[in-house]
Amino acid sequence: MRAYVLRRLAQSALTLLGVSLLVFVVLRVLPGDPAKMLLPDGAPQSAVDELNRQLGLHEPLPVQYAIFIRSVVRGDFGQSFQYRAPALRVVTERIAATAELALAALVLTVAVGVSLGILAAVRRGTRYDYASTVLAVLGQSLPNFWLGIMLILLFGVALRWLPTSGFEGWRHVVLPAVTLAAFPTALVARLTRSSMLEILGRDFVRTGRAKGLAERAVVLRHALRNAAVPVLTVLGLQIGTLLGGAVITESVFAWPGMGKLVVDAIYFRDFPVVQTVLIFSATVFVVINLLVDLLYTVIDPRIRYS
């Protein structure tokens, strides 16, 4: 087990190095010049050249990459071109907002998605099943942008129950979290349903019922635990996506998270910020996936790593 974890950690480091190189190269291959994006449209070429020099972009690419990696190892991700502040600081300032939204959306996803899935499986073929199917189809097919605006118009403008946008108290997180959770909730509900249906047909479930276990215990303790592995895999991937930032939801709700930050940074060719966010997201992804793999052994004792 220990050897497995160490091997996975070493693989992760390699993955991250690969990501850093890929991001570095792709950003610089894109057409567009950072100084030109920072200066007002139509600033003189001399000003563009001077600013590029000041930003260190006149060096050859391999030199720039070497400088970048050397600094990253020391924890320095460079200065953001747009903010003129350390890129790491610019990104970490957004982590709280991103984490808050991701967590709220995740709680909703698990609570609503798993419950709906179980309900649909247990009451297969009833109106509960059909209702949950309809909700799941809606959740997966409604565009985030449209759903967000509709929620704002209904709960913010017409009913005035919740704030339309912004990042202040818990009331501000409700609408963006619902918007963001719509898709993964639907996904988890569908997956839980099919996974539960498969397990509920197994012999051990029949045995459980035959020996007089309460239906609640059969479903929640025995069936759900066995059905959880594929759901957990999808949740792990979703957490990575949620923490990487939810661009559309953040835009609609003016939420100061990392998704919008990185899109603006790509737009303005703010290389240090894009690099920092992507390396951060990749790290989160790699770590969460490792944790999920390890969690399998807890949920399903048949799974062993050696």
Added chain:
Amino acid sequence: MREKIRASRSFGRRRFITLGASGLAALSLPRAVRAQAARSGELVAGLSERMLTLDPANHYSISATSVHRHVFDPLVDVTNDSKFVPALAESWRAVNNLTWRFNLRRNVSFHDGTPFNADSAVFTIRRVRDNTKLIKSFVYQDIESVEKDGDYAVVVTSKRPFGSLPAHLSMLGMLPASAGRNEDAFFQKPVGTGPFRFTSWTHGDNIVLAANPSYWKPGIPKVEKVTFRFVPELSTRAAALRAGEIHVIDRVTPDLVETLKGSRGVKVFDVPAVEAQRWIFQLAKEPVKDQRLRQAISLAIDRNVIIKDLLLGYGRPVDSPVPPGLVGHTTLPLKPYDPEKARQILKQAGYANVTLDFVLMKDLYPKQLEITQAVAAMLGEVGIKVNIKNLEIATAREMRSAGTYDMFFSGWAHMPHDPDWYFGQWFTRAGSEKLTRYNNPRVEQLIAEGRVPDPKVRQAKYEELERILWDEEPEIWPYYSVAIYGVSDRLRNFEPRGDYYVLLSDVGIA
């Protein structure tokens, strides 16, 4: 709309008497008490663009300028009708063509109590010239020296005439000289001399400012607190205004006006902007380098249809490359719509099967794609085929530098309320080298001669050069933009600005 502004400014006899009486009563109170009594409430503005920095010298962002104007004062202020008026400089004059002298206001302090004086002005101007990493630095490179003359006067000399210096200084907030000791720390929690003090900044979300009770302008500000929220998505900004969470929003598009007008407690203001839309040609490239082809294109475009049907009337016909109010504006004959003549010119010049690439910077200007599609249809009528290339901004600009376009959808907001930057950038050989490749020595000479401080000389030079441009049509000026704002009816004294700034120092709330 002009009627609307006028209506809001005019008031009846009864209100005049009431205000007069309360004004007299207020005059009998000491100044501090008076200001205190008049100041109440808090304002929330929703801006379209996120502020990235608190350094007034390090951006040309309109939203950031809106915020900074409340914290920092410039030497020179500019009114909505483009008149330059005193701010921290009480007066200024051109000593000669290369020298400006600014006499500074006395008894003004920064928010930390440091007095404002010539050292502050010298530091601020030298800093923006010398630190070429600052975004505004390139504008100040002509400055030779910045010296103080006593504690309350500054003399600026330049290598060549710099008539637009006061205009540019209207965009440069003054800093205390001590800011230079640790700029990073200073701009985390800056102090200025402005009507509001910096309180807090949640990056990407909002900035909160509190009233400066000892502001040098009596009776200002009118409220205790101002919050600027950054809400880039227009539909969200509009929803927050309709829900009463925000009191003013900028950059409203024409198609949202009716919705806002129909919302309870919301008013819509619009005002002519100091911005001309311009579709530039690549002047070194066949076939658009041919003036006859450009003339035919111009004749084939029905500008009125664009203004009336696509912009729903929120645009104005162009009668001069420089918008009204600015030095150099003149009245030239409106460009006619005459597709028949366009066909004739094309035939005479031997142009058949012309295909042009029209490049757009994605999502930058309201309605730009629809407008370009309409233009493509209009040009199709006279036999010119248009390929629309709607590209991400950085890619489009790269294409423009490389010169691989025929037409390019662009605009120019005259942020300093002065056309020198526009002319110098787009109509000199050096300036347009990586842009349009414009080259006309006579125009270049007129631009150089128009850099002097004397406004009469400038007007004459600019009028002559604009007549040349009007004939050459190196670009199409389809319409002047209109700035539209959504405003809560609780606001008092809100003035919609033609430069898109949201200025709230003089605004109260009921």
